[in-house]
Amino acid sequence: MRTQVAIVGAGPAGMLLSHLLAAEGVESVVVETRSEEYVAGRIRAGILEQSSVDLLRSAGLADRLDREADPHRGIYLQWPEERHHLDFVDLTGRSVFVYGQTEVQKDLVAARTAAGQEVHYEVSDTAIHDVETERPSVTFTDGSGAAQRLEADVVVGCDGSFGPSRTTVPAALRRAWEKTYPYSWLGILADVAPSTDELIYAWHPDGFAMHSMRSASVSRLYLQVPHDTDVAAWSDDRIWEALAARLGHGQDGWQLTPGPVTDKSVLPMRSFVQQPMRHGRLFLAGDAAHIVPPTGAKGLNLAVADVALLAPALVALLRQDDARLADAYSETALRRVWRCTHFSWWMTTMLHSGDDPFDQQLQLSQLRWVTSSEAGATGLAENYAGLPIGF
Ligand code: DHB
Numbered sequence: 001m002r003t004q005v006a007i008v009g010a011g012p013a014g015m016l017l018s019h020l021l022a023a024e025g026v027e028s029v030v031v032e033t034r035s036e037e038y039v040a041g042r043i044r045a046g047i048l049e050q051s052s053v054d055l056l057r058s059a060g061l062a063d064r065l066d067r068e069a070d071p072h073r074g075i076y077l078q079w080p081e082e083r084h085h086l087d088f089v090d091l092t093g094r095s096v097f098v099y100g101q102t103e104v105q106k107d108l109v110a111a112r113t114a115a116g117q118e119v120h121y122e123v124s125d126t127a128i129h130d131v132e133t134e135r136p137s138v139t140f141t142d143g144s145g146a147a148q149r150l151e152a153d154v155v156v157g158c159d160g161s162f163g164p165s166r167t168t169v170p171a172a173l174r175r176a177w178e179k180t181y182p183y184s185w186l187g188i189l190a191d192v193a194p195s196t197d198e199l200i201y202a203w204h205p206d207g208f209a210m211h212s213m214r215s216a217s218v219s220r221l222y223l224q225v226p227h228d229t230d231v232a233a234w235s236d237d238r239i240w241e242a243l244a245a246r247l248g249h250g251q252d253g254w255q256l257t258p259g260p261v262t263d264k265s266v267l268p269m270r271s272f273v274q275q276p277m278r279h280g281r282l283f284l285a286g287d288a289a290h291i292v293p294p295t296g297a298k299g300l301n302l303a304v305a306d307v308a309l310l311a312p313a314l315v316a317l318l319r320q321d322d323a324r325l326a327d328a329y330s331e332t333a334l335r336r337v338w339r340c341t342h343f344s345w346w347m348t349t350m351l352h353s354g355d356d357p358f359d360q361q362l363q364l365s366q367l368r369w370v371t372s373s374e375a376g377a378t379g380l381a382e383n384y385a386g387l388p389i390g391f
Contacts, residue, residue: 006028008032166284181352201351285333
């Protein structure tokens with residue numbers, strides 16, 4: 001097989017890239033180790049920045065998003081006895097939208113299917129070759145067990161941190177930074193109307209809690225838990241009790257309404273950045289190059305921002321033989337990656353409580369400053385609502 005761009009990974013980064021390339025007349029083939037149903041069903045983040053929404057709109061991918069996404073002006077930050085609203089629209093003129101990654105993925109798959117995009121699901125033994133030449137290729141075993149070779153002008157790794165793309169960059173040329181946090185999140189989806197109009201981020205001595213949502217009838221909530229937590233140890237009742245305590249049920253008349261839990265899982269918390277994001281004719285986008293902890297909901301938005309830079313760079317390279325944007329891609333993308341890496345780390349370390357009483361006082365002091373100073377609030381809002389693409 002031969003194509004212009006071989007894309008490894010059919011998640012949001014890979015499918016959005018194939019869409020943006022096709023709009024400019026560049027063809028691609030996508031390979032994915034998982035099944036289409038698995039990729040569509042995995043539950044991830046739920047918040048889109050303004051610039052992600054703008055990009056999806058300009059790519060013609062936002063019809064359903066414009067009907068169904070819930071625009072939020074800001075978030076609540078709280079600690080015991082106090083809840084404060086930060087209004088991002090007042091502070092920065094930008095805001096965020098509640099629209100799950102599962103929904104973005106459905107819209108992308110529908111658009112690519114309608115356009116006849118070639119996607120090979122359930123492939124195995126994926127390997128990337130000859131990226132230092134002008135004829136790179138991807139080999140894999142397809143779903144029927146046949147060995148395949150996909151030749152391309154360019155290979156793009158959108159295959160997450162466990163895929164083969166990241167380590168195709170020679171060890172001597174890559175550098176990685178990693179931080180593992182000493183806690184995890186227990187996340188639930190529940191068939192109950194959210195008990196809040198906008199997201200609540202709660203600092204609590206028992207541990208962080210968050211109230212998010214997916215729609216008017218589906219809530220998404222998280223609890224900070226120790227690393228080695230077994231979900232089986234957390235009954236639905238125990239989860240709702242911990243959420244009620246940490247989110248301040250009863251405080252100023254606010255009530256948390258529990259409901260049937262439809263999904264329950266433990267998420268690790270990790271920061272990871274690898275650079276460069278380009279080696280020869282291999283480019284990395286999304287989780288293949290960087291992982292953020294979920295606090296602040298940057299993961300999907302960063303993947304969208306990478307692809308928004310990469311698509312025009314590949315179009316210029318392949319259609320006009322102009323390598324300038326492709327040569328600048330890694331450095332340009334990494335500026336935003338490190339900004340979001342810092343913001344996600346900052347939100348995470350401000351909100352998750354540990355045993356150290358000194359650290360707790362610093363966290364509370366930081367929270368008071370962020371919620372009472374316009375300068376503090378604006379810094380959070382600017383990062384949360386998202387910097388312009390290309391920042
Ligand atoms: C969600 C997750 C986050 O980490 C966050 O900061 C906001 C929302 C969510 O899954 O809804």
